[in-house]
Structure formats: structure tokens, C-alpha cells
Amino acid sequence: MSALPTIPRISLTWLLVAQALVILPLLAHLPLWILALWLGCAGWRVQIFRMRAAFPTAWAKGGLMIAAGLGVYFSRGSLVGLDAGVVLLVAAFLLKLLEMRSRRDALVLIFLGFFVVVTGYLFDDSILVALFSLLPVTALLAALIGLQQSAIAQRPWPTARLAGSLVLQAVPLMVLLFIFFPRFGPLWSLPGPNDKGVTGLADSMAPADIADLSRSGALAFRAQFEGEVPARSELYWRALTLERFDGRRWSQSSLAQSPQTAQWQAAGESLRYSVVMQPSGQPWLFSLDVARTSLDSTRLMADFRLQRNRPVDRSLLYGVESWPQAVREPQLDAARRAVTLQLPADGDPRTREWAAQLKREHPHSEQLVQALLRHFNQQPFSYTLRPPRLGRDSIDGFLFDTRSGFCAHYAGAMTFVLRAAGIPARVVAGYQGGEFNPAGNYLQVRQFDAHAWVEYWRPQIGWTRVDPTFQVAPERIEQGLEQALSDEQSFLEDSPFSPLRYRQFAWLNQLRLGWDNLNYGWQRWVLGYQGTQQLELLQRWFGQLDGRLLALVLVGGGGLLLGALALWLFKPWQRERDPQQRLFRQFARLLARQGVHWQAGEGARAYAARAAGLLPAQAAAIEAFADLYEARRYAGEAIADAQLWRQLRLLRRALPWRLRVADKRTQ
Amino acid sequence: MNRRWRPHWDRWLARRIPASGSVRLTQRRIFIVPSRVGGAFMIALGLMLLAGINYQNSLAYGLTFLLASVFVVAILHTYRNLAGLTLKAGGTTPVFVGEAGRWRVRLESSGRAHQAIALGWLPADLQSVDIAEQGSVTCELNAPTTRRGWLRPGRLRVESRFPLGVLVAWSWVDLDQPLLVYPRPLPGELPLHAGADQQSPEQGRLAHGQGADDFQGLKAYQPGDSRRRLDWKAYSRGQGLQVKDFASYSGLELDLDFEALDGDIETRLSRLCHWVLMLSERQQSFALRLPGLYRAAASGDAHRDACLQALALYGSPP
Incomplete structure (x- = not known):
């Protein structure tokens, strides 16, 4: 290693800056005491540099380490797992700065810094975070450069500029690697970050949950159709079915978990589209009925939801083909029938009575459903996100007293009535609609598009979708939540700065849609660029693909890029402009190979004479070139360079291959 | 280096970089390999790639590739920091056995600046200098003297790890600059010649x-x-x-x-x-x-x- 063991000032400066930049985007995912630890360590370190404080003693270091470990344990509840691991890593990154004395310590710190940047990506991989992370990476590289600089260098900026230019020059090569480097599946499974903050549908639903979702403008997924986008009122994105009712909440039945194949027959036209899903922390995917996907480890369950074998904990791209007119489960087996007729043993007596009365009036299920929808439409029901509180018999309270609520209330009440009247029915939870982004020709579906609707079953016809909310607030289905709530002013009332609230300003809306389009591209082409996506792209470019071709492209492309960079860096055309000088240099190189080295200041004539003396066999060829060269250069005779080069070639042929005159002379 | 190959290596080096009072470092004379820090850097990159693979995280892949590319680009920069430098013998001052021998070496830039150029004789510590654009620096190198006569300190190692330290570019230069070492003075009786002037x-x-x-x-x-x-x-x-x-x-x-x-x-x-x-x-x-x-x-x-x-x-x- 180098002679100077201490850490140069520039390196320390950039390490401190890098530490701040590395930690900044992670702060939201770290406990608060990390912030205090960071400020304390950085302050202490600066004081050490100013000779106003000593390095921590072994006791102090041990104490700090134990304190950090305890801190992690108490704030994360464990010392293992990704969340605790990240906090530990960051704590180590901070404490290492304090005890850093030698260059080796600084190197460890810099590498730790790169790791912390990588773990930051696991929590947030948006385009802004990715761009921002170039700053800490550049600062870490600047610190690495600072370690190599001699102590004379004092100004920190040139070091950072050099680091920045290194990063910029590395970008083309990185893009090449990114596109062509083969992607593998996970080698072993690792715990993902616990996304407690992720909003989205859960596997059980009380009406208030949907109301919570309706207050969030967060993105749920984006969908891009091949061909026409279906009418908005057809866009019912199924996530899961809720078949169990306990008097208060609707939840997934145990039957939904059993691996049965869905019974259905494709009919009519199919729709093809791709979905880029945001991390949801749940295993189900969103699709229109009835869906089939090429995504591996995903299957269509018996209740027609798409289910993956593990939760979606990072954004996921999948292609789907859907048959909206398919006949679903024309025969209902006994178990499914029992589940879709299940009701609590007691409660809501008025509803049960009313259902029995409807059943008597309308013996056919079709008629009964129509009567029910008419009831919602004609009675004074209202659509609101701020419904009054309901008592113990919530369905009774909603249907006969308050008569105001939103989709979850309507879907729940209708399913209850249908079941009470002996018609198999269930609540379907998912999203409805979506906003079309003309900039990227795709739909963006947000959490406030969360919706619940009803499916009821008839013999031979199978499951039919029916949406009671449409009877109360058709604008919710046809235009969206914002229009449905235009009187109430409750749309996104908790987020006054959400750009979604200001869609009436055209330029702002343009900006918002453009930005979303950029993010969509980012997700599809960068974050989603994994195994199948890469394979598809490369096969489109190269047709049949094998490992040899891939290696060839990587090595060849890398060589080309590096060569171009070398040309740009060294600018060889500026070095030797004079063609005759080049000739002479070539001449000297030929003779040097024979052990006759040109000495600085030696004239062409003297050098040739010396060489001829040492290489008598080739004297003629040497003299011939020297004569020609002199005549061209000094006497100004019109001799073409080509002639000189020819003479040089003759000389090369005359010379033996590496005769070691110099060695003979010394022996 | 293996003792058996040493003479071959020396002969090869003597042909490639012949002894001269002025040596310009060019492509033929510069060697470059990853340093130990570079090895550690590659191991760290491997771990980051593992994280990228296991979490299927494109950004982790991206950062790994970026740093790997920086490593490759650093080959050019490390080489460039050494290339174009001219070393010239700057003379010596004779010393007595036991004193540190002093060689002056002049480093001249023919264009860009060169930072943190280390030179000296291994295994002793190398001395580090910066050379400004078009500038030159004379530095004095020391080596211990153990016997009288002409002292040839062997090939001078010129190396550079700048900018990242992950690679080391070096050259072995023989500036043909022997140092005259006088015997160590030892006080004692005056040794006068007996006979020529017929003294008793x-x-x-x-x-x-x-x-x-x-x-x-x-x-x-x-x-x-x-x-x-x-x-x-x-x-x-x-x-x-x-x-x-x-x-x-x-x-x-x-x-x-x-x-x-x-x-x-x-x-x-x-x-x-x-x-x-x-x-x-x-x-x-x-x-x-x-x-x-x-x-x-x-x-x-x-x-x-x-x-x-x-x-x-x-x-x-x-």
C-alpha cells in the first residue's frame, strides 16, 4: 500500500458528504436515533480532524456498538431480517467513520457506502431515487480518488469533477452491460422489506377500508391494451372475491385457498393487455374477467382471480389475455354453493324478512336482481364517502335507515339480500375504471379507483356481474370517483397538494400525465427488465439467441466503446502530426529492436552511421533509408512518403528477427 | 519472482525498456494490472450483483454495472496518468559507504498533469510526486549504500494508482545513473610511503x-x-x-x-x-x-x- 497511512483531507471531506447523501434517501425507512447517531459521529470525526478530540477508545467503540445493536433491536423488534439488517448496516457505516484511521478503514467505509446505496434501492426504486443515487456514488468515488491523491492536493472540487467524469464515461458501458448481461432467477429467497405503508386491497373488507383507500391517490397499477381500450364501464379489475360474511366484515372464504381449477369456457372476443403492478404485498394480480396470463408461478383460481405463489413485493409486469364474455362455472358444486349462500346465524332480521318477501314476489333470480337494482335506483339512496355510523345490524341500518354509503355498502347489502333469498352471490373486490394517459396510451389505476361489486350465480349461465353502485351513482362508474363526489368535495381531501386534485388546469395535467408516462417507461423498461423481458427484447433484435452470441456482443461492444473512449481521451491525432517524424520514429524502432537505440539529440545521419557500423550486413539498407530521409526532409526534394515507407519495408525485411546486438556487446 | 525466471525477465525488460538517461513512458513500457484494492472492489461488486440477482432489483444491477464500468474506464485513466511522462537522470552526488545514496530524477510532463506518481526502489517505500501540466519536478531518491564502487540501484519502479487505486500501472526504468560510493573514512595513523625518499x-x-x-x-x-x-x-x-x-x-x-x-x-x-x-x-x-x-x-x-x-x-x- 502507499506510504502515507493517514486519510487525506479531500478524502475525508468527500466521505462526510457521501455519508450524508447516502443516508438522506433512506431516512424515511430508518429509526430516528440513526439521525442522532449520524450527527454525533460526523461531528466527532470533524473534531478529530481538527485535533480537538481524540479517537474513541476501545471501550467507547464497544459501548457504541452495543448501543446501536440494542437500538436496532428495540426499534425493529429483531436483529435479523432485511429491515433490521439495513439499520445495522447503516449504523456500521456511521460508526466506521468514527474509528477510521487508516486508508484500509476508509476503503471499508467506501464499500459499505455502496452497499447502503444498494439497500436503499430495495425500499424505493423510483426514477428520482435512481438519479439521486448518482450523487452519493460520485461522492464515494471522489473519496476513493482522494485516498490516492498526494497530500499536496487541497481543493476538493477537482476531485469530485474527476469522479463525475469517470461516472459519465462509464455510462455507455453500463448501458451495454445492463441490456446484455444475462439475468438469473433468485439464487435463494431473501426476506423483502416489510412494506407496512403500502396501501391496497386486503383479504377482508369492512366498508371503512374501501373508504380509506378512496382517500389515497397512490398508483395501484398501469395497464396497456393492444388495440382499443374498452369502455370505462367495462373495466372491472378483479383482485379477489369475498365470500364469507360474519355480520360485519366480508372476507375470503377458506375455499378460495384450496387449489381448484376454474371452470369456464372462452367465448367472444378476447382482450390482450399488459399490466405493470406496483408492489402490493399481496399475492393476487389484477385482471379483467376471465384472464389467462403467461407469467410463471401464477394460476387462475376457482373464483377466477389470478394468484401468484408469493406476494408482489416489487413492481411486476405481466401480460394477460381476457375473455369478458366467457361462461364461468355453469355447474356449481355443493361446497361452492354452500359458501356462496353462507350468512351469519342471526342478525339483520329486517333484511332477511324483506329478502323473503322479494323472493315470493320474484321467483326468478333475474327478476329479483332487477327489482333490487330498481329499489336502489328509485329509493332515496345516496353515494358518499362520509356515511353515518351504523349500529349492530349494519345491513338493516344501511338499507332501511341511513341509506347512504359507497360501493362496499351497496355490494355487501346486495349480496346479503341475494343470499337471504337463496341466490348464490359474492362480493368481488378490485378496481374499477382508471385514467387514460394519452401520452403513453395506457390506463393508470389508482387506489381511489378501488371498488366492490357483486356476482350472482344462475344455473347454466354461471356467474354474472352486477354493480349496485351504478344504480346510485352512475357517474362513479362512467366518469370516476372525483365526479361522483363533486357535490361533497371529499375527493382526496386529505392530500391538498396531490396533483390529481388539480386536473382542471390543463398544463398541470399535461405535466402530470407526462411525468406518469416517464415513470411507466421506467417501470416497464428499467425496473421490469428481468428474465423474460430481456429475452423478448434480445430475441427481437438478434433472433435466435445463445450464450456465445451474448458473450460476443458484450465483449465486442465493450471493446468498441472502450476504444472510442480511449480515442477521445488520448487524441492520438494530436500527438504526431508530422508524417516524416513518424517515419523516423518507425525507423528508430526497427533499429532499436536490434539493440541500436536512438539517443536524444542525435541526427539522422549520425544515427544511421552508428547503426550501419553495428549492423554491417544491413548497412546498405540503413544508409539507403537515411539518404532518402535526409533528401526529403532537409534538402526538400520531392520524394513521396510512400517511397520512404517502401524503403523502410525493405529495411525491415533485411533485418533479422531480433538479433541481439546489444547483448553481444555487453558480454 | 521465481529465481529461475529472473534472468529471462531481466533480459526481456532490458530489451523492452533499454537503459537510457531519458526514458519516455509509452504504451510499450507501461504495465497495468488490478491492485489488491481492485480485488476487494471486485469482491464487493460480486456481492452487490448477488443482491441484485436475489432481489431481482434492476437498480442494484445498474449500480453494479456502473461501478464495473468505472473500473474498466479507470484502466484508461490509470494508464494515462503514467503515459507521456519522461524520466531523466538528474545526476548524483558521490557519498561515503554508510551514507544514504542520493539520485536526482527529473520528471517531465509533455502535456497533461500527472498526479501521485510514485517512484523508488522496491521493497523500500516509494516517493510520491505530482507533476503539473507541461511542468517538471526533480525529486531526490535515497537508497542505502553498503559497499564502495559504482552503485547501480537496479531498475527504478515508477508507478501510479491514480485515480481510483483499483489498478496499478507501472514501469521499470533504468536511467543508467550509477552512483559513486567512496570508502568509509576511518581515522588512523598516517600511512606514508617508505622508500621512495629513502626515509628511515x-x-x-x-x-x-x-x-x-x-x-x-x-x-x-x-x-x-x-x-x-x-x-x-x-x-x-x-x-x-x-x-x-x-x-x-x-x-x-x-x-x-x-x-x-x-x-x-x-x-x-x-x-x-x-x-x-x-x-x-x-x-x-x-x-x-x-x-x-x-x-x-x-x-x-x-x-x-x-x-x-x-x-x-x-x-x-x-
Whole structure:
């Protein structure tokens, strides 16, 4: 290693800056005491540099380490797992700065810094975070450069500029690697970050949950159709079915978990589209009925939801083909029938009575459903996100007293009535609609598009979708939540700065849609660029693909890029402009190979004479070139360079291959 | 390096980078490999790639690829930091055995600036210098001396790890810059030649006696006294300017003789060296006799240096 063991000032400066930049985007995912630890360590370190404080003693270091470990344990509840691991890593990154004395310590710190940047990506991989992370990476590289600089260098900026230019020059090569480097599946499974903050549908639903979702403008997924986008009122994105009712909440039945194949027959036209899903922390995917996907480890369950074998904990791209007119489960087996007729043993007596009365009036299920929808439409029901509180018999309270609520209330009440009247029915939870982004020709579906609707079953016809909310607030289905709530002013009332609230300003809306389009591209082409996506792209470019071709492209492309960079860096055309000088240099190189080295200041004539003396066999060829060269250069005779080069070639042929005159002379 | 391959390697190097007083570092003369830090960097990249694979995280892949690309780009930058540099022999100052030998090496930039260029002889520590754009720097290199004669310190290592330290580019340069090392001066009796001027053995003894106690004391400085004999130590103690007074041998024809001494060759040369320095300091004329070599009596710096060189090179092939 180098002679100077201490850490140069520039390196320390950039390490401190890098530490701040590395930690900044992670702060939201770290406990608060990390912030205090960071400020304390950085302050202490600066004081050490100013000779106003000593390095921590072994006791102090041990104490700090134990304190950090305890801190992690108490704030994360464990010392293992990704969340605790990240906090530990960051704590180590901070404490290492304090005890850093030698260059080796600084190197460890810099590498730790790169790791912390990588773990930051696991929590947030948006385009802004990715761009921002170039700053800490550049600062870490600047610190690495600072370690190599001699102590004379004092100004920190040139070091950072050099680091920045290194990063910029590395970008083309990185893009090449990114596109062509083969992607593998996970080698072993690792715990993902616990996304407690992720909003989205859960596997059980009380009406208030949907109301919570309706207050969030967060993105749920984006969908891009091949061909026409279906009418908005057809866009019912199924996530899961809720078949169990306990008097208060609707939840997934145990039957939904059993691996049965869905019974259905494709009919009519199919729709093809791709979905880029945001991390949801749940295993189900969103699709229109009835869906089939090429995504591996995903299957269509018996209740027609798409289910993956593990939760979606990072954004996921999948292609789907859907048959909206398919006949679903024309025969209902006994178990499914029992589940879709299940009701609590007691409660809501008025509803049960009313259902029995409807059943008597309308013996056919079709008629009964129509009567029910008419009831919602004609009675004074209202659509609101701020419904009054309901008592113990919530369905009774909603249907006969308050008569105001939103989709979850309507879907729940209708399913209850249908079941009470002996018609198999269930609540379907998912999203409805979506906003079309003309900039990227795709739909963006947000959490406030969360919706619940009803499916009821008839013999031979199978499951039919029916949406009671449409009877109360058709604008919710046809235009969206914002229009449905235009009187109430409750749309996104908790987020006054959400750009979604200001869609009436055209330029702002343009900006918002453009930005979303950029993010969509980012997700599809960068974050989603994994195994199948890469394979598809490369096969489109190269047709049949094998490992040899891939290696060839990587090595060849890398060589080309590096060569171009070398040309740009060294600018060889500026070095030797004079063609005759080049000739002479070539001449000297030929003779040097024979052990006759040109000495600085030696004239062409003297050098040739010396060489001829040492290489008598080739004297003629040497003299011939020297004569020609002199005549061209000094006497100004019109001799073409080509002639000189020819003479040089003759000389090369005359010379033996590496005769070691110099060695003979010394022996 | 394997002992068996060492001569081959040296011969190959001698052909590739021949000894010369001025060496320009070019593509043929620069070698470059990843350093140990580079190895650690690659291991860290491997771990980051593992994280990218296991979490299927494109950004982790991206950062790994970016840093790997930076590594590759650093090859060009590390090479560039060394390429185009010219090293020139800047001369040496002869020293006595045991003193640190000093070589001056001039580093010249023919264009861009070169940062943190380290040079020296392994395994000793290298010295690090910066060279400004179109600028030049002379640096002094030290190496211990253990024996008299011409000291060739072997090939000079010039290396650069700048900018990232993950790669090391280096060259082995022979600036053909031998250093003359004189014998270590060793005080002792004055070895005068017996015979040529027909002196009796007793006279020789007498001369020896005088030689042993040649320093007679200090006397006050008089204008005209040799400045070389000023006693600076006494001056610094506040005792005023004083001159070291030596017994004068002006009456004798001094003829330093190798054969007049006992002991091994090196001790004899050391004794002679001491007296050459002593007598020169006193501006005394003397002659020097070595087997096969005679320097006629003279005085002055040129005579002294010639005598010292003769002592340094005694016994070595011409």
C-alpha cells in the first residue's frame, strides 16, 4: 500500500458528504436515533480532524456498538431480517467513520457506502431515487480518488469533477452491460422489506377500508391494451372475491385457498393487455374477467382471480389475455354453493324478512336482481364517502335507515339480500375504471379507483356481474370517483397538494400525465427488465439467441466503446502530426529492436552511421533509408512518403528477427 | 519472482525498456494490472450483483454495472496518468559507504498533469510526486549504500494508482545513473610511503606520531585564514570565530601508500580515504599510491575527487 497511512483531507471531506447523501434517501425507512447517531459521529470525526478530540477508545467503540445493536433491536423488534439488517448496516457505516484511521478503514467505509446505496434501492426504486443515487456514488468515488491523491492536493472540487467524469464515461458501458448481461432467477429467497405503508386491497373488507383507500391517490397499477381500450364501464379489475360474511366484515372464504381449477369456457372476443403492478404485498394480480396470463408461478383460481405463489413485493409486469364474455362455472358444486349462500346465524332480521318477501314476489333470480337494482335506483339512496355510523345490524341500518354509503355498502347489502333469498352471490373486490394517459396510451389505476361489486350465480349461465353502485351513482362508474363526489368535495381531501386534485388546469395535467408516462417507461423498461423481458427484447433484435452470441456482443461492444473512449481521451491525432517524424520514429524502432537505440539529440545521419557500423550486413539498407530521409526532409526534394515507407519495408525485411546486438556487446 | 525466471525477465525488460538517461513512458513500457484494492472492489461488486440477482432489483444491477464500468474506464485513466511522462537522470552526488545514496530524477510532463506518481526502489517505500501540466519536478531518491564502487540501484519502479487505486500501472526504468560510493573514512595513523625518499623507519614512526596528534587546538580567526577550518560548533556556542589549528606537514613530502598499511583491503582503503579528506581539508599536497596506480602529489578538490574515485574503484574491473 502507499506510504502515507493517514486519510487525506479531500478524502475525508468527500466521505462526510457521501455519508450524508447516502443516508438522506433512506431516512424515511430508518429509526430516528440513526439521525442522532449520524450527527454525533460526523461531528466527532470533524473534531478529530481538527485535533480537538481524540479517537474513541476501545471501550467507547464497544459501548457504541452495543448501543446501536440494542437500538436496532428495540426499534425493529429483531436483529435479523432485511429491515433490521439495513439499520445495522447503516449504523456500521456511521460508526466506521468514527474509528477510521487508516486508508484500509476508509476503503471499508467506501464499500459499505455502496452497499447502503444498494439497500436503499430495495425500499424505493423510483426514477428520482435512481438519479439521486448518482450523487452519493460520485461522492464515494471522489473519496476513493482522494485516498490516492498526494497530500499536496487541497481543493476538493477537482476531485469530485474527476469522479463525475469517470461516472459519465462509464455510462455507455453500463448501458451495454445492463441490456446484455444475462439475468438469473433468485439464487435463494431473501426476506423483502416489510412494506407496512403500502396501501391496497386486503383479504377482508369492512366498508371503512374501501373508504380509506378512496382517500389515497397512490398508483395501484398501469395497464396497456393492444388495440382499443374498452369502455370505462367495462373495466372491472378483479383482485379477489369475498365470500364469507360474519355480520360485519366480508372476507375470503377458506375455499378460495384450496387449489381448484376454474371452470369456464372462452367465448367472444378476447382482450390482450399488459399490466405493470406496483408492489402490493399481496399475492393476487389484477385482471379483467376471465384472464389467462403467461407469467410463471401464477394460476387462475376457482373464483377466477389470478394468484401468484408469493406476494408482489416489487413492481411486476405481466401480460394477460381476457375473455369478458366467457361462461364461468355453469355447474356449481355443493361446497361452492354452500359458501356462496353462507350468512351469519342471526342478525339483520329486517333484511332477511324483506329478502323473503322479494323472493315470493320474484321467483326468478333475474327478476329479483332487477327489482333490487330498481329499489336502489328509485329509493332515496345516496353515494358518499362520509356515511353515518351504523349500529349492530349494519345491513338493516344501511338499507332501511341511513341509506347512504359507497360501493362496499351497496355490494355487501346486495349480496346479503341475494343470499337471504337463496341466490348464490359474492362480493368481488378490485378496481374499477382508471385514467387514460394519452401520452403513453395506457390506463393508470389508482387506489381511489378501488371498488366492490357483486356476482350472482344462475344455473347454466354461471356467474354474472352486477354493480349496485351504478344504480346510485352512475357517474362513479362512467366518469370516476372525483365526479361522483363533486357535490361533497371529499375527493382526496386529505392530500391538498396531490396533483390529481388539480386536473382542471390543463398544463398541470399535461405535466402530470407526462411525468406518469416517464415513470411507466421506467417501470416497464428499467425496473421490469428481468428474465423474460430481456429475452423478448434480445430475441427481437438478434433472433435466435445463445450464450456465445451474448458473450460476443458484450465483449465486442465493450471493446468498441472502450476504444472510442480511449480515442477521445488520448487524441492520438494530436500527438504526431508530422508524417516524416513518424517515419523516423518507425525507423528508430526497427533499429532499436536490434539493440541500436536512438539517443536524444542525435541526427539522422549520425544515427544511421552508428547503426550501419553495428549492423554491417544491413548497412546498405540503413544508409539507403537515411539518404532518402535526409533528401526529403532537409534538402526538400520531392520524394513521396510512400517511397520512404517502401524503403523502410525493405529495411525491415533485411533485418533479422531480433538479433541481439546489444547483448553481444555487453558480454 | 521465481529465481529461475529472473534472468529471462531481466533480459526481456532490458530489451523492452533499454537503459537510457531519458526514458519516455509509452504504451510499450507501461504495465497495468488490478491492485489488491481492485480485488476487494471486485469482491464487493460480486456481492452487490448477488443482491441484485436475489432481489431481482434492476437498480442494484445498474449500480453494479456502473461501478464495473468505472473500473474498466479507470484502466484508461490509470494508464494515462503514467503515459507521456519522461524520466531523466538528474545526476548524483558521490557519498561515503554508510551514507544514504542520493539520485536526482527529473520528471517531465509533455502535456497533461500527472498526479501521485510514485517512484523508488522496491521493497523500500516509494516517493510520491505530482507533476503539473507541461511542468517538471526533480525529486531526490535515497537508497542505502553498503559497499564502495559504482552503485547501480537496479531498475527504478515508477508507478501510479491514480485515480481510483483499483489498478496499478507501472514501469521499470533504468536511467543508467550509477552512483559513486567512496570508502568509509576511518581515522588512523598516517600511512606514508617508505622508500621512495629513502626515509628511515624511525622517521616513519615519527611521522605516524605526528599524525596521531595533528589537531593542535583552536586559535582566534585572522583574516586570511581558510574558512574551511572555521570551528562552527564553537561559534554556535558563542565562543567567537575560531579556527582549527593543525600541525603542519609542509616540511614533509606526503606520499600516502596502500602498502604502508596492515589489515584487509577495505580497512586500508578506509584509512587512506580518511587521510585524503584530512589533507585536502588542510590544502596539503599529497600523492597517493595504490597497487598499480600512482597519483602524483597535488592538492585541490579535483585531486581529492580523483583520489577518492581511485579508492572507490580500487579492485573493480575498469
